[in-house]
Every structure is written in C-alpha cells, then in structure tokens.
Amino acid sequence: TKCLIQNFNSAVKSKGPETQRKEYTALTKNGKRFPILVYSIPIFKNNAFSGLRGIIVTISELKKSQEELRKSEENFRQLAENISDAFWLVDLNNQLLYFNKSCETLIETQLEGPFVFPNIFFNYIHTDDKQNIYNKIKKAQTSPELKQVYEHRIITGSGITKWVSVRIFPVFNNNGKPYRKAGIAADITQEKFLLHELV
DSSP states (O other): OHHHHHHHHHHHHHOOSSOEEEEEEEEOTTOOEEEEEEEEEEEEETTEEEEEEEEEEEOHHHHHHHHHHHHHHHHHHHHHHTOSSEEEEEETTOBEEEEOHHHHHHHTSOOOSOOBHHHHHHTTBOGGGHHHHHHHHHHHHHOTTOOEEEEEEEEOTTSOEEEEEEEEEEEEOTTSOEEEEEEEEEEOHHHHHHHHHHO
16 A cells, blocks of 8 residues: 555656556455456546546456466466477568577587578478479469478588478468468478388
C-alpha cells in the first residue's frame, strides 16, 4: 500500500501527459495474494492538468499464462538442445529464429547470427544438389503449410561430404494459420554407406 501511495503521489506531482502503469500485489479479505495492474491516467481540462483517473486490473490469469509459456519454452529449449539431430525455427520470411548446437556439429562450423535461413545452409549443400534443393525451398516459400522430406549432400566446413535427411514442417498459431516453419536434419552418411556396401 505504501508503495502504491508513493507512486500515486509521484504521478500527481509530475502532471505529465503519459499514462503510467505499475504492477502490485493485492490482498483479498482472506489474506490471499494476487497480482494487479494499476493505470494512472492524467486528466486535463482546458489544457490544464486537473487530476488522475485510476484503473485497477487483476492479472492473475495473465501471470499464469506467462508462467506456463515460460515453462513451455524452457521444456522446448531443453529438448532441442539435447537431441543429436540439427533443429531450427524460421519465420515465414525465412529469418532464422533459433538453431540448436547440433546444427553447428552437422556442418562443422560455428554459426553467428542473425541469419536468413536458406543463405546459411544453402552454402553447405553439395554443388550437384543445390538446384534441386533451391527449387524445394522456393516451393515452401509459396506454400507455408507444406510439409517436406528430402535428402541431399552437404560439404562441411572441414571439407567432408555428408548425407543428410531433412524434414520441414509448419508451425501453426492459435488461429490455425502457419506462422513459422521448423526443420530437422539428421546425418545419414553411415546409412548411405552401408546401403552402398550392401548393393
């Protein structure tokens, strides 16, 4: 309460035109704590400051949603950072939003952002496979809801040729619209070698 009164007095003294908003913890009659958001809105009459209007909003559900989102993001990060496959997220403009450490392991190169996704990994695609993969990337740009599965060769930063299996799939928002794309790439060089030996 003391903090709220101090901030209210400060807003009155400042007489500024900006709306101020601050978070506080309130108590129910039973002594249960819950978060609130307090808006202090200046009132002017004839261009002269005449007082403040206050709005108090309970934000318990907002705080709960934020905490659930934080936990969800933490779970996602732990999963992505501990899988052996390369994993990345891009927006619909192909701006790279996230990549795990396995991406760097796969191409044997340390990455530093920000990036436009195709420009990065396209550089490592084997020359003989580039046109085919370029066509697939362009198709995915015009059809963001499209799922893709393909294989191609890459040449790593140390000059080693590897085969990778790539899966691209859309990420949908709450309205069912695709707003991101996720990718997973697995090193299948050993499988290709064994298949060749078997043949």
